[in-house]
Amino acid sequence: MTARRVSRQQVRADDESTVSDIRIGTDGRVHVFGTSREILEALAAIGVRGDAVRLRLNGAVAMTGDDHSPSSAPATRTPDNQPS
């Protein structure tokens, strides 16, 4: 195939490492991209429905030993149409 030359320009990305993207659909489903433990705990505290939050908080507890008390009821979706 035809090769092209690399541009020396370096594009700097905004640092998104500390930002989570939360979108709430009109049907009440919550979509989270970039799910930190703190986001999970907040979702548990407001009582999201389904197992997604509880299962992942359990993983965090298994690693750190910290306790938590997630409750369960709007449904949450964890990050989905991720790249690759």
Add this chain to the structure above:
Amino acid sequence: MSSVSTVARAAQAADHDRQCLLCEHRCGVNRSAGELGRCKAGTEARVFRHRVEHGEEPQLVPSHLFYLSGCDLRCAFCIAEEKAFDPRIGTLLDAPFLQQAIVWGRERGARNLQWVGGEPTIHIPAILRALSGCRDTPPIVWKSDFHATPEALELLRGVVDIHVADFKFGNDACAERIAGVPRYVEIVERNLFLARESADLIVRHLLLPGHFECCFLPVARWLAEYLPEIPFSIRDGYLPRWQARHHTDLAAPLPADIGPLARREAAMLGLNVVG
């Protein structure tokens, strides 16, 4: 844990900097000389985001994800949008950066290091170089579109502990139209068998609106026939992003009832549904 010398693997991988055959586009370009193939990647990899995430499959979290810019596919619905496709975006990946980040992630409870994209496959030489300069690396998770060549997967043998394969499409027509990639199904299926030989494997499928019959069902039925024991992660959080608005079938969120329907179907097929 990773069992081979990443130094040796990095040396082998350097061949692809001079004639890149990492993905099945097989461009063969000399990236060291500044030539660019379909993914437009040079010899450097860049991280546009890294953080400890809890939204992955439960058996992976907390997972320290490194998002690399650049990809060999062009999925119209990619949530990372231009960051996934422009390999010039982000912080240079090198050993000092990675070592510091690994310490940061471990302090936050990460149980593994996960390479995601864009697509990490196109950056295997740079990733191995960076890893080879780090001490005490955590288990490696490789989240990929599985459009790699067998040569690329061989470079990962013994380095990667868990492959997470994104099996996006159940037929070549949808893959060609939405992601611009030919021969998709045969390539992914071949790579699933190869990856399973060398590491743990999780297969992930994002449910796309209007693609239950043409994509989900063929993927699920193939897995049921050939890899029924493999953890199968059904993702139902699709939102229209990037170029999805240009595709009438992809322009709306996934209907709420499709996720439960897919999980029931997968369970009836005997699949090991996780996540």
